[in-house]
Amino acid sequence: MTSYALFLGCTIPARQPHYELAARKALTKLGIELVDLEGATCCAPPPIQSIDLETSLAIAAYNICLAEEADLNILTLCTGCFESLTIANRLLKENRELREKINKILSNAGKEFKGTKEVKHYLQVLMDDVGVNHLKQNVVKPLNNLNVAAFSGCHLLRPSELLRFDDPERPRIFDTLIEVLGAKSIPYKNKLRCCGGLLRGYADDIALAIARDKIVNAYNAGADCISTLCPFCFLTLDLGQMLIKTTYKEEYNLPIIHYAELLSLSIGVEPKELALDFHKIKVDKVLEKIG
Amino acid sequence: MTEEKPLDFTREITSRLGGETITHCYQCGTCASTCPVARTTERYNPRQLIRLALLGQRDEVLKGDTIWLCASCYNCQERCPQKVEVADVIYALRNMAIREGNVPAIYMEFATGLMSEGRLAPISKFLEKKRTEYGLPPLKPANVEALKIILAATGFDKIMFKKEGASP
Ligand code: SF4
Ligand code: SF4
Numbered sequence: 055m056t057s058y059a060l061f062l063g064c065t066i067p068a069r070q071p072h073y074e075l076a077a078r079k080a081l082t083k084l085g086i087e088l089v090d091l092e093g094a095t096c097c098a099p100p101p102i103q104s105i106d107l108e109t110s111l112a113i114a115a116y117n118i119c120l121a122e123e124a125d126l127n128i129l130t131l132c133t134g135c136f137e138s139l140t141i142a143n144r145l146l147k148e149n150r151e152l153r154e155k156i157n158k159i160l161s162n163a164g165k166e167f168k169g170t171k172e173v174k175h176y177l178q179v180l181m182d183d184v185g186v187n188h189l190k191q192n193v194v195k196p197l198n199n200l201n202v203a204a205f206s207g208c209h210l211l212r213p214s215e216l217l218r219f220d221d222p223e224r225p226r227i228f229d230t231l232i233e234v235l236g237a238k239s240i241p242y243k244n245k246l247r248c249c250g251g252l253l254r255g256y257a258d259d260i261a262l263a264i265a266r267d268k269i270v271n272a273y274n275a276g277a278d279c280i281s282t283l284c285p286f287c288f289l290t291l292d293l294g295q296m297l298i299k300t301t302y303k304e305e306y307n308l309p310i311i312h313y314a315e316l317l318s319l320s321i322g323v324e325p326k327e328l329a330l331d332f333h334k335i336k337v338d339k340v341l342e343k344i345g
Numbered sequence: 346m347t348e349e350k351p352l353d354f355t356r357e358i359t360s361r362l363g364g365e366t367i368t369h370c371y372q373c374g375t376c377a378s379t380c381p382v383a384r385t386t387e388r389y390n391p392r393q394l395i396r397l398a399l400l401g402q403r404d405e406v407l408k409g410d411t412i413w414l415c416a417s418c419y420n421c422q423e424r425c426p427q428k429v430e431v432a433d434v435i436y437a438l439r440n441m442a443i444r445e446g447n448v449p450a451i452y453m454e455f456a457t458g459l460m461s462e463g464r465l466a467p468i469s470k471f472l473e474k475k476r477t478e479y480g481l482p483p484l485k486p487a488n489v490e491a492l493k494i495i496l497a498a499t500g501f502d503k504i505m506f507k508k509e510g511a512s513p
Contacts, residue, residue, distance in 0.1 A: 062484075064464040064465045064466040065465070065466045067468065067476070067481075067484045068464065068466040068467065068468040068469070068472055068484070069466055069472070071472065071475055071476055071479055071481060074481060075479050075480075075481060078481070090482060090485055091485070092485055092488075093485070093486070093487060093488030093491065094485070094487065094488075095459075095463040095464065095487040095488060095489075095491075095492050096458075096459055096463060096464050096465050096487070099465075100417040100436075101451075101452060101455040101465065102455060102456075102459060102465075103417075103436050104417075104436055104439040104440070104443075104452060105439070105440065105443050105452060105455070105456060105501070105504065105505065106440055106443070106499060106501055106504060107361075107362040107363050107433075107436055107437070107440055108362055108499055109495070109496065109499040109501040111362075112495050112498075112499055113492065113495060116491065116492070116495060159495060159498045159499055160495065162494045162495065162497075162498045163491040163492075163494040163495050163498075164491075165491075208417075208418040208419055208420075209419075212418065212419035212420070212422070212423050213419045213422055213423065213430075213432070213433075214423060222423050223423075247381050247418075247420070248381045248416050248418035248420065250381065250382075250385075250416055251416075252416045252417050252418075253382070253414065253416050255451040255454075256413055256414075256449055256451050257413075257414055260382060260385055260386050260388075260389075260414065261416075263385045263386070264381050264382070264385055264416070267381075267385075329475075329479055
């Protein structure tokens with residue numbers, strides 16, 4: 055059994071337990087052991103990077119130290135955590151001067167970044183540790199050609215120079231993992247474009263306009279749902295449709311489903327074992343289509 | 346001398362983490378054409394922002410709201426033919442703006458959450474109960490003490506919570 059330190063971040067455990075629940079169930083079922091880290095903090099995502107990049111690197115490095123001490127590689131669910139931790143891990147491994155600077159900061163808290171561990175998004179774990187073939191064998195309830203608009207979110211792919219997850223212009227990994235489940239990953243306009251989520255709370259009107267584009271483009275392409283990996287994308291598109299209804303007087307009712315939920319459903323987790331009531335846009339249509 | 350000013354500001358940016366590549370910009374506009382925000386609103390254009398910075402328009406760049414309109418999607422950075430790390434440059438500009446007192450309310454909220462809980466989204470009683478119902482393990486508390494030590498060592502606490510009336 056392969057073990058990982060599960061890095062949950064802030065938003066998923068406190069706001070989106072449906073994501074955490076589905077991910078824990080699916081990954082455990084597929085033979086991945088998840089170990090909860092003691093004392094992990096916020097990963098220092100873009101809002102904190104905006105305040106101070108050096109502090110953000112130090113916070114991310116602190117959390118990586120926890121995994122180094124536990125002798126485990128890190129598995130993230132949130133693409134924001136994936137980005138912050140991967141960037142810090144790569145920069146500090148590859149730039150000695152920066153590593154020394156950050157280690158000086160960390161020494162105050164009794165930590166030293168050694169650079170001995172990897173940070174992986176759970177899609178990479180599915181590809182590398184579980185493997186597409188093994189995953190396929192575990193699909194007991196194929197998703198019946200469900201039309202899925204895959205939306206990985208920006209920070210799984212970019213900046214590609216440091217994240218090195220997939221081809222940033224023509225990514226395939228997420229689509230492959232959707233199709234293994236028996237669904238169709240459909241093309242749609244501006245598929246790789248941002249959801250605007252990070253502007254929420256500062257420029258809500260612009261954020262909503264960008265989110266609306268995403269919804270409209272997936273809707274027009276005939277999507278049964280949009281599948282997400284990032285809790286901010288989820289919030290922006292799910293709750294966002296409520297706001298679109300009041301602001302634009304438009305109703306799309308397009309379910310937003312975390313990939314971990316689709317994965318769970320396809321490998322035999324029952325809908326009632328998941329926390330589907332956490333979706334603002336109900337997913338009943340999707341469940342009906344899957345049968 | 347006044348003509349030294351643009352250079353001074355540029356040097357200040359390039360000496361900051363994230364700001365190193367700003368001088369490579371040759372104003373082609375690829376960033377703006379790929380930017381989801383620029384395509385949505387006339388209030389924002391990354392090429393113009395970089396231009397203003399290179400022209401030494403310090404106040405306009407650091408005191409205005411433009412730098413806060415980037416969604417950090419990295420589209421521009423991915424596609425810039427000159428390898429300007431546009432999104433990172435904008436982080437560097439934000440880091441400078443914060444130090445000069447341009448702190449949007451939402452960022453103050455983030456900083457406060459980080460300092461007090463070690464998390465940006467504190468967990469509610471309702472969610473704690475829900476977690477138990479779903480059979481999720483209790484959320485392990487963040488090590489706020491260690492975090493505070495780190496924030497003190499980088500000066501984050503002083504950057505964000507300097508006393509009223511203190512000079513930037
Ligand atoms: S794409 Fe690069 S070179 Fe072109 S305007 Fe933007 S930052 Fe400058
Ligand atoms: S990172 Fe910012 S400036 Fe660059 S394309 Fe995205 S929103 Fe626009």
